Amino acid sequence: MTVLEAAHTSLGGFLAQVTPIQAPEIDYAAILPMLIVLGAACVGVLFEAFLPRYQRWSWQVALTLLTLVGAGLALVVYLRDNPQQGVVTLAGVLSVDRPALFLWGTLLVLAFGAVLLIADRSVEPGGAFVSHAAVRPGTIQDRAQAARLGMQTEVFPLTLFALGGMMVFCASNNLLTMFIALEVLSLPLYLMCGLARRRRLLSQEAAVKYFLLGAFASAFFLYGVALLYGYANSVRLRDIAEAAAGTNRSDTLLYAGLGLLVVGLLFKASVGPFHAWTPDVYQGAPTPVTAFMAACTKVAAFGGILRVLTGAFQATSWEWRGVLWGVAIVSMIIGAVLGLTQTDIKRMIAYSSVAHAGFLLVGSIALTGEGLSGTLFYLLAYGFTTVAAFGVVSLVRTADGEATHLSQWAGLAKRSPLVAGVFTFLLLALAGIPLTSGFIGKFVVFSAALKDGMAPLVVVALLASAVAAFFYLRVVVLMYFSEPSPEGPTVSVPGSFTMVAITLGTVITFVLGVWPAFVLDWAGAGGFAFSTT
């Protein structure tokens, strides 16, 4: 008997002992949008490896946009005949229910806008992304590089990976999947933050800051998952909910786990006292990436928060709600008050996003059908406004790149009334003036909160919006009523990509403000589904 034969026999015997693994049922139709995005991301990496450099940009842009459109189509086709109560698939790991589908759709359209901004090469010649970190902008080498090689195109597959992670994140049904999705969405974002062509030190500093703080947050999240596993003997949201509903296990594990878990989530959503990274990263990252982060990360993070709170901790809401009340109030106040003191437009929008995160949290902790649909609507509305706003920011430039200091925006209306008009409209939307989507968003979220008996929180939120309105208004005053400085910024003629992105965001902001009924219907179409097996 040869050695080979012996090995064969023993392996055969071993295999005979093991019952064959039961492959889980996979509802491919349901998860098709996600598969398209992640698959295309892998194809994008292959493009980077095999295509010559000068072809990459066009191939990557085409691939990315087609992917987003294709995934969107798959989503629409699936929506037409999917079960109302949602599908739980992949051995109970993912649940594709109505909120998940709404969030996926939101993520895809927002990513479409952000990718258009990322792809634009006309506003910043050669694109906003660095090729060689060692080459300084404006030098001969830099210009040669921009002309010959174009922009670095790794950013497209990175975007798709991040997007895929976000989609998994807001549909995942157990905490471990959620953690992996969190990493999949975070790691590409850390990289993308550091890719700015202009002001590289700021950009790289932002990337490091985001990475370090993000790593901490991930650790918190994972520690929370571990404690919850200790408590419930499962990482499934439904199991945790059942364990919490009726046992005499130690509450310490539950609340410590919940606390750590929520810290990790709130960090990603840039809520309240966990916002410290937001201004620096928003300021340092290349503006198109900031747009992507600000819009999509927030959607994914709040999708996760809604799912976790509803799925696992609804029964214990009396215990933690007070804490999240406090967090929401702190977030709104920090965002509104510190936003007042900012002199950089990107930092200002960052603080405004902290305030908005507070408003979103108000809706999220209502844990009612209205709270869910209101928060979903708010996410969509806020995302579009933000993408368009960052698109406008990327247009206002001096010779040194974007003019983000507020004083440089003085008298912009005189130089370029259209850009100033669009930006004013977007700022009014962020402030929540009627006839913009921002108002409807605030309205649905706050009415859900009030219905759930959170009147004081709503009053605080409205006062915070009044304070926040002041700094939006300050920009309007600067643009319209101040005299332009002689060496003020010029406004670039937007390339067609940026123009489409800004138009898309602005039009949707207006449409959702005037005729929001159809989106409200979608957002309120159904609740979460959680695996029971």
Add this chain to the structure above:
Amino acid sequence: MNQSGSVLLLVLLLVPLVGGLVVAVLGRGGRAERAAKLTALGFSLVELVVAIATWVGYDPAGARLQLTFSADWIPPLGVRFSLGVDGIALVMLALIAVLVPIVIGGSWAEKLPEGRTAAGFFALLLLMEAGMVGVFAATDVFLFYVFFEAVLVPMYFLIGRFGGPRRQYAAVKFFLYSLLGGLIMLASVIGVYVVGAERLGTGTFDWATLVTVVKDAPASTQIWLFLGFFVAFAIKAPLVPLHTWLPDAGAEAPVGAGVLLVGVLDKIGTFGFLRYCLPLFPVASQELAPLVLVLSVAGVLYGSLLAVAQSDLKRFVAYTSIAHFGFIALGVFAFSSQAQAGAVLYMVNHGISTGMLFLVIAMVMARGGSRTISDYGGMAKLTPVLGGLFLVAGLSSLALPGTNSFVSEFLVLIGSFPNAPVYTVLAAFGMVLAALYVLWVYQQIMQGPVRGNALVGLAGGPGAAVNPDSDTARASVSDLSRREVAVLAPLVALVLVLGFYPKPVLDVITPSVNATMSEVGLSDPVTVQEGNSR
């Protein structure tokens, strides 16, 4: 989309809206200035015709809300695009439609800050008219709120882009005050919606439906919701501690915007008391009435005293308005139909007389180039027609019998006395102070020898004693042009007609006021009847 009803109000809303957009497009980049102005005037006159049609189509003895129009807007929230008027809203709509053409005429030759186009100015005026029509015509609380906030935006740009030297400060102050009030009100709007949804089972914003259910809410809930609305309206109609934005905004606003701001926009506050605070929260309204009465009397006395002390012409008008708003609030919260009818009539009359005062003062300033009262003196000798019309405007403002304001002020005081005698007596002192501030300002500017930097500097060099008949004086300070006379003439006519024959307006107002009173669950105190028979 299911819709129903008369489209008259919809047309009333759309005419200025379309007009504003057309004017803005026409005058882009400063082209075709005259055509833009004429178009704006044309649209405002069309609006006036539609408003007259609305007035004719309204039946004072008919239903509570008439000429209603309703269409689905946001079904998931129960929001409908509903318009309708009662007598109170109707007279306000008529006031807007009358004032806007006059304001456009009055701003025809307005000196705008550098780099601003007249077309932009007129387009914003028309957009504001559309917003104000919406505020008064909305019968869906959500729709009302949308217009309430949306109307801020054109006004903000009117003050901030076309106003006086401190226009930025004034515009931001105006916007923030109003927005803060609006957001506090939003909490109450949502609250009303939630209370309604609890009682009805489905959410609705329909005013007429909400009135029937919200008034049964517990008193504590009512008080909180009332306060939300009240703060917003008290900022709008400036009651005393919340008034500080008005002197700045009124003083810095260009005259056309100023007339609309004080004449109409601020009436949203008092209109809101009548339309929302009282019927929705009858219990809270009566509980808190003493508070409001204190604020209104304080407004009357404080506004009057500060008006006496003003050295700036436009701030002077703003402070007289604060006093007048005190009277209106007194009439509303005295809870007698006589006082409330007087208050509504006062809203109209104040729009006419203060609008006229604003316009006359703008004409004075256009000649002297200064806002300071002491820069003028003896002007009537140079410009007798202007002097005479200034006096008419002033006398109307101080409620001289025979002018329009007398009727309304008298009704407010006589109607308030039985329920709130102390407040009424105190407020009556405001009439004395009104005579003081109006006549004093008139005397300083128009009477005596020609003096003051603005006039003397123009006429004969600093310090020179000027012979009013000299050619230099006549040439530099001219009397009213035909355009200016045409602008003021309709207002003079209204002052006199409503002073002697207010019946047509009162007939429209009274049934709606009675309906409001019965919604609060009150009927007139008996003493009023006795007072009438005496």
